[in-house]
Amino acid sequence: MIAAFSGTWHRVRSGELGVLPVVGLLALVWLVFQAINPAFLSSDNLVNLTQQSAATGVIALGVVVLLHVGQLDLSIGAVSGLAAAITAVTSVQWGWSQGVSVLVALGVGLAVGLVYGMVHTRLGVPGFVFTLAGLLLVTGLQLRVLGPTGSINLPFETPLVYLSQRAFLAPAASWTLVALIAAGYVAARLVERSRRLRVDLPAESLGALAARCAVLVALLVGGVAYLGTNRGVGVAFAVFVALVAAVDFALRRTRWGRSVRAVGGDADAARKAGVPVRRVFVSAFVVSSTMAALGGVLATGRLAAANQGTGEVELVLTAIAAAVIGGTSLFGGRGSAWSALLGVLVVQSVSTGVLLAGGDYSMRLVVTGLVFTVAIWLDAVARRARRG
DSSP states (O other): OHHHHHHHHHHTTTTTTHHHHHHHHHHHHHHHHHHHHHTTTTTHHHHHHHHHHHHHHHHHHHHHHHHHHOOOOOTTTHHHHHHHHHHHHIIIIIOOOHHHHHHHHHHHHHHHHHHHHHHHHHOOOHHHHHHEEEEHHHHHHHHHOTTTTEEEOTTTHOOOOHHTTBBBHHHHHHHHHHHHHHHHHHHHHHHHHHHHHHHHOOOOHHHHHHHHHHHOOOOOOHHHHHHHHHOBBBHHHHHHHHHHHHHHHHHHSHHHHHHHHHHHHHHHHHHTTTTTHHHHHHHHHHHHHHHHHHHHHHHHHHTTTTEEETOOOOHHHHEEEEEEHTOOTTTTSSOOHHHHHHHHHHHHHHHHHHHTTTOOOOHHHHHHHHHHHHHHHHHHHHHHHHHH
């Protein structure tokens, strides 16, 4: 226990804060809103909160990957809106199966990311510059696809609506997901520790590793058990968590993930080391836009509709805020896929908590903005600590 505390304190002083700040922030947000309204931490409200987090969380996951290479896509909201419009129009008005509609929507998101990646690597223009132009172009395409009515409703009996609104995992499936995530996390940490020791690098002590894993398992088990007292874990949220786990594995354990981190840390040094920098940038933009499209598809199912407000600017800001609040650095090269999960839970908790407290839309924006500011400050402090 002493070794675990000592290791944690050392990481805090050196700027390697990990998930400690966001976990503490999430706990603080929950305690404050629970004190204001005792219904906040009810199982029913938390089930709704997780369901509402899925679409934005998927988009934030793409933001996390792109921030790893030091880039930012301001058109993710528009891309999600275009994907929603394509899904709704092709399945409702054109009579396509929803599976085909979803695949086409995801393909469009992938194509947008491919174009962005090529523009960045060929012209050297920062992502936030040309994606601002992309925001206008893609928004125009979204309005064109929706047509003069500007809104398309999906029948409630369609698979996508059922998946996003009313589908929940069976208890056995929920516990299997918990076991897989916990086992994967423990195995990845042990392998990482072994590799660092093999090359004489500082490694986390077994005590600290055991404490970290025990906390994760306790949170997973407690969360699933508590949600199970109501409707359980929604399929849409489970898909989001599975994607987070997959992206986390890719960033930590694959050559592509190591290349992404290297490029985000220092692109010139990565290029000299033989990393295919251009391909890494293109792949990061592709992942970001594809995740934005998938988020738009899930949002369409959640709302059972696609309209001109789908993918509005607030969604862009919320997804970016979730990624940064979750611990991903705005300066590139640092963060975790789990940042998307933790960050979106904080953002959605603030939104839900303000609503239950009787606050209006303006108050929700103010509180979210303050939380975002704190996250940016912590990121800057951690960056200075690592440099110093």
